[in-house]
Amino acid sequence: MDSNNPGPTEWAEGRHGVGPWALEHPGVQAPVDKRYDPELLAEGDRRNVVDAYRYWRREAIVEDIDTRRHPLHIAIENFENDANIGTVVRTANAFAVDTVHIVGRRRWNRRGAMVTDRYQRLAHHEDVAALLAWAQERGLQVVAIDNTPGSVPLETAELPRDCLLLFGQEGPGVSDAAQQAAVMTCSIAQYGSTRSINAGVAAGIAMHAWMRRHADFSRSW
Numbered sequence: 001m002d003s004n005n006p007g008p009t010e011w012a013e014g015r016h017g018v019g020p021w022a023l024e025h026p027g028v029q030a031p032v033d034k035r036y037d038p039e040l041l042a043e044g045d046r047r048n049v050v051d052a053y054r055y056w057r058r059e060a061i062v063e064d065i066d067t068r069r070h071p072l073h074i075a076i077e078n079f080e081n082d083a084n085i086g087t088v089v090r091t092a093n094a095f096a097v098d099t100v101h102i103v104g105r106r107r108w109n110r111r112g113a114m115v116t117d118r119y120q121r122l123a124h125h126e127d128v129a130a131l132l133a134w135a136q137e138r139g140l141q142v143v144a145i146d147n148t149p150g151s152v153p154l155e156t157a158e159l160p161r162d163c164l165l166l167f168g169q170e171g172p173g174v175s176d177a178a179q180q181a182a183v184m185t186c187s188i189a190q191y192g193s194t195r196s197i198n199a200g201v202a203a204g205i206a207m208h209a210w211m212r213r214h215a216d217f218s219r220s221w
């Protein structure tokens, strides 16, 4: 990113958003660029967006993120209405993942997403078979993430670039059908007593493993 753009160290100041442009920038003409939203300029911008996107229209933000999207897709099974999907969507947004695929129930709890779903491409598939067919058509390799017998350590696995990471839900984990169709199942090393970690946390770890291997960190905020 351009070093003149706001970065992590400046984020604390903008945590609660910004007021109307005229109050924030007295005597400075408001931008007329079509990326800016006249209503936000007039009333202030309290959204959970990085400072570089303050006062921008939602469509303009999505278009800009699209220039940095990764060929990484995330899927999560939602047969029992998993409460972690919001967290997964928020992390996928942070990493500019291509699409988050919800498999099973269409409805999911948006609370953890903190409105990040407005800037993230989402797709729905009735079942795992439909998801797998979709992935195959697009040449995406499906990697299941679970700590089941036969899994290989995520820490040393070579994650493919054009990839769909598939997560299970609390309780059943990744379904057998999905694991059988996947090129591999990767587990995250654990050392304590719990059988598994939270699915949202596991998704963050696995997405970051892909980022470390394939992302261009010079383009991050």
Ligand SMILES: C[S@@+](CC[C@H](N)C(=O)[O-])C[C@H]1O[C@@H](n2cnc3c(N)ncnc32)[C@H](O)[C@@H]1O
Pocket: 145, 146, 147, 148, 166, 167, 168, 169, 170, 171, 172, 173, 174, 186, 187, 188, 189, 190, 195, 196, 197, 198, 199, 200, 202, 203
């Ligand atoms: C809470 S786990 C439930 C299933 C788990 N296999 C069990 O025995 O309890 C829900 C999902 O989180 C992810 N997950 C949790 N812990 C993991 C680990 N150590 N390695 C890989 N994935 C994990 C997987 O996607 C899993 O399907």
